Amino acid sequence: MSKIKINLEALKKRLDSKGLLEVQQEEGYxxxxxxxxxxPATGxxxxxxxxxxxxxxxEFLRLHxxxxxxxxPEYGGGFELFTVDEILEHRAIPGYDYPDNxxxxxxxxxxxxxxVTDKMVGNGYLYVMDTGYDFEDNMFIGMTFEDWLEKIIIAQGTKFWEWGFIIP
Incomplete structure (x- = not known):
């Protein structure tokens, strides 16, 4: 079984009947x-x-x-993973001239x-771009989608890529 399926199935098993999951975030919240x-997305x-x-x-899009x-559930937040149509809509927003790939x-x-980009750099192809659409200040996070998905699940939805810890 693939890493995507394993992580999604494990996450879904922990959800209650309303699709809710109790999580602990920063400062004990x-x-x-x-x-x-x-x-699933169709071909x-x-x-x-x-x-x-x-x-x-x-693979993720073929599953979901x-x-x-x-x-x-009341205040939003978290991450909205786009549908194929939403990817194209966000890519076409006037004034936000994303690099071609x-x-x-x-x-x-x-x-x-x-x-997501169409080119692997080292171990990944994902970037995080914060508010303002400044392509100069984007953050290459050096991972694939399956790695990002696994880590965001383990980190219970927090921005793990900003933790800034140093491993000696």
Whole structure:
């Protein structure tokens, strides 16, 4: 079984009947968060994307064409994983001229976009772009989608890429 399927199945098993998961975040804050996934993307939908998808991200879309993870049921937040159509809509927003090989695949945390590219750099292809759409200040996070998904699940929805710890 693939890493994507293993992590998604383990996450879904922990959800209550309302799709909620109790999580502990920074400063001991404990709250129930919503997790919901859409139905699979069709082959026809996937063909709309004008670039070759990384295999792991394509697998996710074939399982779930987007969804919500670690979203507060009343106040929002968390991450919205885009559908194929939403990827294309966000890519086409006037005034936000993404580099040719950049596609926003998720949105969350006060304007943070998760960006997929069509090129591997080291161990990954994902970038995080904060509010303001400044392509100069983007953050390459050096991982694949399956690694990001696993880590955001383990980190209970927090922005683990900003923790800034140093491993000696």
């Amino acid at each position: 404990v709250e129930k968060m919503k997790v919901a996934f859409n139905s 026809k939908e996937l063909q709309k994307l004008p670039f070759t998808l990384p295999e792991d991200y394509e 064409n987007g969804g919500l993870i670690f979203t507060h 950049w596609f926003p695949i998720a949105y969350g945390y006060d304007g943070c976009y998760l960006i």
